[in-house]
Amino acid sequence: MKIIKVSDITNLVEKLCIDACCVISDDINNKFKSCLETEKSPLGKNVLSTLIENAKIARDECSPMCQDTGVTVVFVKMGQNVKIEGGFIEDAINQGVRQGYEKGYLRKSVVRSPIDRVNTGDNTPAVIHYEIVPEDIFHITVSPKGFGSENKSALKMLTPSEGVEGIKRFVINTVSVAGGNPCPPIIVGVGIGGTMEKAALMSKKALLRPLNTKNPDPVLANLEAELLDEINKLGIGPAGFGGTTTALGVHIMTYATHIAGLPVSVNIGCHATRHAEGEL
Amino acid sequence: MSNKKILQAPFSDETIRSLRAGDMVYISGTIYTARDAAHKRLYEMIQRGEQMPFDFTGQVVYYAGPAPAKPGKPIGSVGPTTGGRMDAYSPTLIAEGLKVMIGKGTRSAEVIEAMKTHTGVYFAAIGGAAALMAKCVLSAEVIAFDDLGTEAIRKLQVKELPVVVAVDSAGNDVYKLAISSYQVKSL
Numbered sequence: 083m084k085i086i087k088v089s090d091i092t093n094l095v096e097k098l099c100i101d102a103c104c105v106i107s108d109d110i111n112n113k114f115k116s117c118l119e120t121e122k123s124p125l126g127k128n129v130l131s132t133l134i135e136n137a138k139i140a141r142d143e144c145s146p147m148c149q150d151t152g153v154t155v156v157f158v159k160m161g162q163n164v165k166i167e168g169g170f171i172e173d174a175i176n177q178g179v180r181q182g183y184e185k186g187y188l189r190k191s192v193v194r195s196p197i198d199r200v201n202t203g204d205n206t207p208a209v210i211h212y213e214i215v216p217e218d219i220f221h222i223t224v225s226p227k228g229f230g231s232e233n234k235s236a237l238k239m240l241t242p243s244e245g246v247e248g249i250k251r252f253v254i255n256t257v258s259v260a261g262g263n264p265c266p267p268i269i270v271g272v273g274i275g276g277t278m279e280k281a282a283l284m285s286k287k288a289l290l291r292p293l294n295t296k297n298p299d300p301v302l303a304n305l306e307a308e309l310l311d312e313i314n315k316l317g318i319g320p321a322g323f324g325g326t327t328t329a330l331g332v333h334i335m336t337y338a339t340h341i342a343g344l345p346v347s348v349n350i351g352c353h354a355t356r357h358a359e360g361e362l
Numbered sequence: 363m364s365n366k367k368i369l370q371a372p373f374s375d376e377t378i379r380s381l382r383a384g385d386m387v388y389i390s391g392t393i394y395t396a397r398d399a400a401h402k403r404l405y406e407m408i409q410r411g412e413q414m415p416f417d418f419t420g421q422v423v424y425y426a427g428p429a430p431a432k433p434g435k436p437i438g439s440v441g442p443t444t445g446g447r448m449d450a451y452s453p454t455l456i457a458e459g460l461k462v463m464i465g466k467g468t469r470s471a472e473v474i475e476a477m478k479t480h481t482g483v484y485f486a487a488i489g490g491a492a493a494l495m496a497k498c499v500l501s502a503e504v505i506a507f508d509d510l511g512t513e514a515i516r517k518l519q520v521k522e523l524p525v526v527v528a529v530d531s532a533g534n535d536v537y538k539l540a541i542s543s544y545q546v547k548s549l
Contacts, residue, residue: 125386133490133491146429149492189428189438230466230467263444317543321466323526324541
C-alpha cells in the first residue's frame with residue numbers, strides 16, 4: 083500500500099502550477115514549428131513565430147506565457163489503496179496552488195463567488211477532479227485554464243437522430259462562433275456521450291492528450307481528422323487574423339450514453355493549452 | 363518585415379485615420395490598462411458626471427490585467443484580454459474621448475459605429491504572447507482603482523508593442539476581411 087504525505091502533494095502541486103504556466107509542452111511547440119511551414123497567411127506566420135518566441139522567453143525567464151494563469155484545474159488519479167497521511171488531500175492541493183501562484187508570480191484570477199466577484203487573492207479554490215484506479219499510483223495533472231478560451235466552450239444535448247452529422251455541425255459551429263477570441267490556433271476537446279456533466283469533463287480531459295498521438299479508436303481517429311480539416315477551412319487562422327492554421331488538433335473522448343440522448347461538449351483550449359504532470 | 367511602422371501614443375485623429383485594418387504596427391509611448399472591472403467603474407462615473415482618472419484625449423487603453431511583477435521588473439506577463447467583454451461600456455467611453463483601444467477578438471456593431479463617428483481605432487495584440495509583450499513595457503504605475511488588483515488602471519510606458527489594426531476608423535474589420543480570404547467554402 084502506497085502512503086502519501088500531504089506535504090509532498092502540496093510541494094508537487096506548487097511545482098506543477100509554475101511549470102504548466104511557464105513551460106510549453108514539446109508537442110505543442112513542435113506543432114507551432116510545423117504549422118509555420120504550412121501556414122499560408124503572412125500575418126499568420128508572423129503570429130506563429132511570435133508564439134514560438136514568446137514560449138522561449140517564458141521558459142528561459144520562468145515567467146508565465148500568458149498573464150491569464152487561469153482557474154487551476156487539477157486532475158488526481160489515485161489507486162484505491164493509496165493512503166493520504168497528515169491532513170486532507172483537498173487542503174493540500176489548495177495550499178500547493180496558493181504557494182505556486184505566489185512563488186511563480188502568477189496572476190490570481192479567482193473570485194470567491196460568481197455573484198459578488200471578490201478576488202480570493204491566492205487563486206484558490208482549485209477545481210479538482212478525482213479518479214480512482216486499481217493500480218497503486220498517485221498521479222497529478224495541473225492544467226490552468228484561462229477564460230478567453232473557456233468562455234467560448236459549449237455543450238449541447240443533441241438527439242440521437244442528429245447523429246455524427248449533428249456532432250460535426252455543433253463542433254464546427256462552436257469553433258466558428260469563437261473566432262479569434264480563444265487565442266487560436268486552438269486545441270478542440272470534444273466529449274460525446276455519458277450525461278451532461280460526463281460529456282463536459284471528457285471534453286476537458288481530451289485537451290490533455292498530446293498532439294502527436296492518435297486516437298486508439300479508428301472511427302474516432304477519422305472523425306478527429308475530418309473535423310480538423312473542416313475547422314482549418316474556416317479561415318480564422320492564428321490569432322484570428324486569417325489563415326489556414328485555426329486548430330492544432332481535435333481530440334475526442336466518448337462514453338456510453340442513454341438510448342434517448344447524445345450529449346456533446348466542446349471545450350476549447352488556447353494555443354498554449356497548459357498542463358504539467360507528476361507522480362508521487 | 364522591414365519598414366517597421368512605429369506609432370507614438372497618444373494619437374492624433376490624423377494618425378488614426380491613416381491606419382488600415384490588417385496593418386501591423388508598433389506602439390511606443392504612454393498607454394493605460396483597463397479591463398472588465400475598471401470599465402464598469404469608468405462607465406458608472408460617466409453616468410454620475412464625475413471626472414475621469416486621466417485625460418482621455420488621444421490616449422490608448424489596453425485591455426489587460428498583468429501578472430505580478432518579479433523583483434526588479436516593471437511588470438509581469440501582460441497580454442491582451444477579449445475586447446468583446448468591454449462592448450457594453452465602450453461606446454460611452456469612446457464618446458468621452460477614449461477611442462484608441464488594444465484587445466483581442468471581435469467588437470460589436472455598436473462599438474464599430476461609435477469608432478466611425480468619433481474617429482477611433484481598435485488594435486489587436488496577439489493573445490497569449492504575454493511574456494514577450496512584458497518586455498515592451500519600460501515602466502508601470504497604478505493610477506486608479508488600486509483595490510482592483512490586476513484590474514486596476516495602470517499607466518505604462520511602452521516601446522514598440524506589436525499590434526495589428528483590427529478595426530480601422532472607417533469600420534473595416536480584419537476579423538471579417540482576412541478570414542473570408544482564407545475561408546474554403548464547404549459544399
